Amino acid sequence: MSSVARSSDRPGRPAVFPMPLRVDAHHALPRAVPPSGRDCARHAGPQPRRTLPTSRIRAAGAQAADGVIHLGLGEPTWPLPKPAIRALGRVRACPYGAHAGTLPLRRAIAAYEGVDAAEVLVTAGAQGALFSLLQAFVGPGDSVLIPDPGFPAYRTLAGWAGAETQTYPLVSNAEGGLGRWHLDAEGLVEALVSSPRVRVVIINLPSNPTGSSASVQQLAQVADACAERGVLLVADEVYRPLSSSVPVPGLRAVTDTGVVVSSVSKAWAAPGLRVGWMTGPSNVLEACTPLHATATTAAAGPSQAAARALLEASDRVLPASRAALASRWQALADTWQAETGAVLDPPDGGFYHYFPLPPSAWNDPVAFCASLRDRAKVVVVPGLVFGEGGRRFARLSFGARPDAIVQGVRRLIRAGGVAR
Numbered sequence: 076m077s078s079v080a081r082s083s084d085r086p087g088r089p090a091v092f093p094m095p096l097r098v099d100a101h102h103a104l105p106r107a108v109p110p111s112g113r114d115c116a117r118h119a120g121p122q123p124r125r126t127l128p129t130s131r132i133r134a135a136g137a138q139a140a141d142g143v144i145h146l147g148l149g150e151p152t153w154p155l156p157k158p159a160i161r162a163l164g165r166v167r168a169c170p171y172g173a174h175a176g177t178l179p180l181r182r183a184i185a186a187y188e189g190v191d192a193a194e195v196l197v198t199a200g201a202q203g204a205l206f207s208l209l210q211a212f213v214g215p216g217d218s219v220l221i222p223d224p225g226f227p228a229y230r231t232l233a234g235w236a237g238a239e240t241q242t243y244p245l246v247s248n249a250e251g252g253l254g255r256w257h258l259d260a261e262g263l264v265e266a267l268v269s270s271p272r273v274r275v276v277i278i279n280l281p282s283n284p285t286g287s288s289a290s291v292q293q294l295a296q297v298a299d300a301c302a303e304r305g306v307l308l309v310a311d312e313v314y315r316p317l318s319s320s321v322p323v324p325g326l327r328a329v330t331d332t333g334v335v336v337s338s339v340s341k342a343w344a345a346p347g348l349r350v351g352w353m354t355g356p357s358n359v360l361e362a363c364t365p366l367h368a369t370a371t372t373a374a375a376g377p378s379q380a381a382a383r384a385l386l387e388a389s390d391r392v393l394p395a396s397r398a399a400l401a402s403r404w405q406a407l408a409d410t411w412q413a414e415t416g417a418v419l420d421p422p423d424g425g426f427y428h429y430f431p432l433p434p435s436a437w438n439d440p441v442a443f444c445a446s447l448r449d450r451a452k453v454v455v456v457p458g459l460v461f462g463e464g465g466r467r468f469a470r471l472s473f474g475a476r477p478d479a480i481v482q483g484v485r486r487l488i489r490a491g492g493v494a495r
């Protein structure tokens with residue numbers, strides 16, 4: 076690979092805006108082992124050159140028997156809001172459309188995010204935005220700084236781009252992770268300063284899985300540190316419109332640089348539309364658009380029409396989503412209190428309750444959660460899936476239906492699935 080500017084090539088140099096890598100970077104992921112001998116000649120079909128692990132979040136709920144209550148997958152279970160249903164019903168033509176997304180949708184996103192439509196790239200979910208960003212900005216020899224615990228796709232997508240990951244911890248204000256979690260801006264900056272190969276930093280506020288956020292001051296500290304080093308800061312804000320009470324600050328509260336990633340999947344209750352976006356400076360969008368175009372051409376047209384309708388109705392749709400979540404949180408907190416006597420603090424935002432597992436689970440929390448699935452018939456996601464920092468915890472989604480939350484939480488607690 077030639078002509079690649081790496082952060083490690085320029086330690087201590089003045090700020091350089093992050094430059095994309097070439098898109099034909101050679102990747103360095105494990106290859107499938109080729110078969111050998113006569114069996115090979117007779118049976119072996121084409122072997123994949125590179126393989127990816129399947130989602131460990133989905134794996135937690137796989138092989139669940141009938142009657143198992145699913146509190147694993149992070150998705151809203153309230154109905155698709157009416158503006159989207161009506162927009163889908165009005166679709167009469169289905170052209171490919173512009174790579175960057177339809178202008179009306181980009182305008183609606185721009186109005187919501189407080190940017191210009193030229194600064195918006197519509198992608199296939201937030202996942203599509205993260206994919207293009209990491210493909211464009213990191214490669215072999217680079218590192219991506221991600222939260223621990225954090226959304227597992229960050230590690231997978233960085234690895235797929237050939238880069239390594241380093242982690243910064245999220246911290247709790249009480250021993251054993253029993254208090255409120257938050258971003259440790261100083262810890263993040265320390266990790267950044269000591270890692271010259273870091274080219275991209277990802278923050279996720281509110282966090283999956285902890286539900287924690289950061290103050291404006293902490294965000295500014297992180298944004299300044301990234302800008303000083305020419306490192307691309309990516310803020311994954313898919314849960315931000317779902318703040319519990321006080322609005323959770325986003326990246327745009329502190330800087331016009333860096334990239335904000337979001338989607339209609341969580342707050343607008345439409346994960347199956349597969350519409351997300353990134354907003355950011357033109358050089359970032361220019362680097363990502365050909366990757367996005369190569370992978371998907373454009374987000375699906377009918378989905379974009381529905382997403383536009385949702386965005387334009389944000390003043391009704393988002394309060395309705397917050398109300399749906401508030402009643403689900405109440406069902407969770409009431410059941411938890413009735414079963415344990417403990418009064419729960421809501422997360423800063425999002426729809427995850429991150430809770431401590433009993434010490435007997437710490438050695439093999441994945442097996443412990445699988446046994447809860449089989450014994451208690453309730454699926455929660457082992458915190459270890461989100462990184463070593465989550466080993467002693469598990470995540471449950473209160474995006475689930477209220478009756479499932481009540482039953483599932485009872486089963487979880489009565490089966491000894493929660494530290495007491």
Ligand SMILES: Cc1ncc(COP(=O)(O)O)c(C=O)c1O
Pocket residue numbers: 149199200201202203226279283311313337338339340346350351
């Ligand atoms: C933190 C975070 N980012 C991104 C995504 C992907 O969202 P999308 O459905 O928009 O691809 C998820 C989905 O669970 C998530 O939790």
